[in-house]
Amino acid sequence: MVENFEDPGKSSLEEKFWVKDIEENQYPKLDGPVNPDRVEFGSPEEAAERIETFAGAAGAGMVGFTKVLPSMVFKGAEVKEKYAVVIGFEMDHAAMDTAPDPPAGKEALRAYWRLGQIVQKTAAFIRDMGYPASGHQVRTFLRDPPTILGTVAAYHAGFGEIGMMGLLISERFGPRVRIGVVTTDLEPPQGEKADLGVEEFCRRCKVCAMECMGGAISTEKRDERGFYKYTIDPYRCVPYFAKYDGCGVCIKVCPFNRKPDEMERFLSAVKRLNEYHRNLKG
Numbered sequence: 383m384v385e386n387f388e389d390p391g392k393s394s395l396e397e398k399f400w401v402k403d404i405e406e407n408q409y410p411k412l413d414g415p416v417n418p419d420r421v422e423f424g425s426p427e428e429a430a431e432r433i434e435t436f437a438g439a440a441g442a443g444m445v446g447f448t449k450v451l452p453s454m455v456f457k458g459a460e461v462k463e464k465y466a467v468v469i470g471f472e473m474d475h476a477a478m479d480t481a482p483d484p485p486a487g488k489e490a491l492r493a494y495w496r497l498g499q500i501v502q503k504t505a506a507f508i509r510d511m512g513y514p515a516s517g518h519q520v521r522t523f524l525r526d527p528p529t530i531l532g533t534v535a536a537y538h539a540g541f542g543e544i545g546m547m548g549l550l551i552s553e554r555f556g557p558r559v560r561i562g563v564v565t566t567d568l569e570p571p572q573g574e575k576a577d578l579g580v581e582e583f584c585r586r587c588k589v590c591a592m593e594c595m596g597g598a599i600s601t602e603k604r605d606e607r608g609f610y611k612y613t614i615d616p617y618r619c620v621p622y623f624a625k626y627d628g629c630g631v632c633i634k635v636c637p638f639n640r641k642p643d644e645m646e647r648f649l650s651a652v653k654r655l656n657e658y659h660r661n662l663k664g
């Protein structure tokens with residue numbers, strides 16, 4: 383369990399069930415035996431399509447692929463497989479709008495639980511096709527030491543960019559997305575990085591850094607295992623995260639926190655705004 387993270391005793395029956403289900407039914411199934419009868423694919427694209435269809439049917443909002451890179455692996459952790467299937471799950475807009483009140487924290491936990499189901503099922507599906515696969519998700523939060531940094535994996539899979547609050551800002555759901563990863567030896571095609579204009583926008587915005595009650599968000603990037611990015615200070619974030627049963631204020635206040643049907647228009651406005659500011663300087 384993350385240091386300072388304690389159930390303040392206010393959890394609803396649903397939340398207690400989700401935590402119990404994660405502990406008892408999801409953790410033990412993240413790894414497992416591999417079917418000796420391997421399905422052969424004509425191309426990495428064909429394999430990717432099969433996985434994408436399965437994960438989508440299981441509830442994934444976004445599915446992407448990347449190689450496992452050292453910048454994605456936590457210090458001291460060991461990841462056996464070479465490739466990563468990255469899975470995004472949308473958190474409800476109305477619930478996250480209540481942050482830091484309990485409905486937002488409850489939604490974050492529901493997303494971890496649902497994501498755990500999708501990750502676990504997708505890993506089992508790949509193993510069933512005859513390829514090693516391990517799920518990584520909730521264990522990084524509730525129990526075991528973390529292994530894969532989902533935000534960095536999602537960036538390399540082309541989901542979006544990492545914002546100043548250290549979270550992924552995705553093309554589809556903005557920052558309201560939880561990330562899970564399945565690592566595997568089944569080679570998928572590599573994702574292309576997205577250019578949403580987030581980095582340039584963040585340099586002028588800084589709203590999350592101003593609104594974070596814990597002062598956990600830095601306006602300066604830093605080098606983390608060879609990846610230069612914004613990072614939350616966990617020692618400052620976790621006490622607030624625990625106190626408010628999930629917090630999520632940085633997600634709520636981010637201008638990229640739009641409903642999916644507003645994203646395209648907003649991203650186009652961001653592009654124009656960034657261009658405008660570049661022209662001013664020029």
Ligand code: SF4
Nearest residue numbers: 594619622629630632
């Ligand atoms: S979750 Fe809350 S405390 Fe943590 S970085 Fe976001 S706003 Fe700050």
Ligand code: SF4
Nearest residue numbers: 545584587588590636
């Ligand atoms: S609130 Fe502003 S500075 Fe923070 S991540 Fe979102 S766009 Fe970037």
